[in-house]
Amino acid sequence: MSKKGLKRQHLKKRFLNKNRIVLFNENTFEEIFSMKINLINVIGASFSMFLFLIISTTLLIVFTPLKELIPGYSSSELKRKAIELTLKTDSLEQLAIRNDAYIQSVKKVLKGEVDAVKINIDSLTKIETALLESSDLKVSEQDLKLRELVLQEDKYNVFQEAKPKVATVLFPPVKGTLVKKYDPKQKYYAVSIAVPNNTPIKAISAGTVLFAEWTPQSGYIIIIRHAEGLVSVYKHAASLTKNQGDSVKSGEAIGLAGGGSSNATASNNLHFELWKDSYAIDPTMFIDFD
Secondary structure (H helix, E strand, O other): OOHHHHHHHHHHHHHHOOEEEEEEOOOOOOEEEEEEEOHHHHHHHHHHHHHHHHHHHHHHHHOOHHHHHOOOOOOHHHHHHHHHHHHHHHHHHHHHHHHHHHHHHHHHHHHOOOOOOOOOHHHHHHHHHHHHHHOOOOOOHHHHHHHHHHHHHHHOOOOOOOOOOOOOOOOOOOOOEEEEOOEHHHOEOOEEEEOOOOEEEEOOOOEEEEEEEEEOOOEEEEEEEEHHHEEEEEEEEEEEOOOOOOEEOOOOEEEEEOOOOOOHHHOOEEEEEEEEOOEEEOHHHOOOOO
C-alpha cells in the first residue's frame, strides 16, 4: 500500500476513533458521567455552537436598541428629530425674511424713499360703476332707524377729532423743553426736545430694536417696535447702547442725546417720532415731556 493510502487511513481512524470522557468521584472513584465522542463530533459541535452565536448576535442587534450603538447607523428617532429640526429651521428662515422685509419697509418710510403709487382713475371708475349696477340700493326700515340713531349720537358728541387708541402707558424718552411741535400740515411728524448733552434717552415702552445706525443727516437713529403696532423713532443721538434685534424694557436707557449729526441747529435736540399702525401720531397726546 502506498504512503498516501496509509496517511488517509490514519486520518480516517483519527476522525472516527471513539474516545470516552469519564467523570469519577475523587473519593470513591465512582463513575458519575461518561460520554463517547470522536473528532468529527467535536468539529460538528464547535461549528454548531459558532453558528448559533452568530445567529443569536445578529438577531440581538437587529431587533433590540443595541443597533443604535453601531457607528454610522441612524435610528428612526434620530431621523424624526432631524426632520423636525429641518422644518423649524425653514420656518425660522421664512420668519427672518419677513422681518427683514418689514425692517427695510420701515427704513424706506422714515427716509422718505417710498415711491408714489400710480392709480388708473379710469379703472377705478369702471369698478365703481360695476359695483353700483350690481348692488341693491334700496334702504330698509331698519337701516333708516340705525342711521337716525347714529345721527342723534353724533349730534351731541363733544369729541371733534378722532384719537388713536393706545392702551400702553408710555414713558417719556427725555425731560426737556419742547422746541418744535408735531405739525402734519408742514409734514413734520415729530417733536423736538431741547436737552443737555449726554442726557440719557429712554425707551417709552418695552419692545424690540428694529434699526440702530448712524446717518450723516440725523446722527445716530434708533427705531423700536412696541406692542399694539406702536413704533417709536429717536434721532440726533450722540451714541447708542442697543443694537438691532435687542430687546428693551420700559424706561431703559438706549443712548445719549446731544450731537452726532451734521445739522448744527438740531444737534442738541432729540427728534422723537411716534407711529401707530403705520400712521404718525402726535407724541404729546400720550407723553409729558416737561
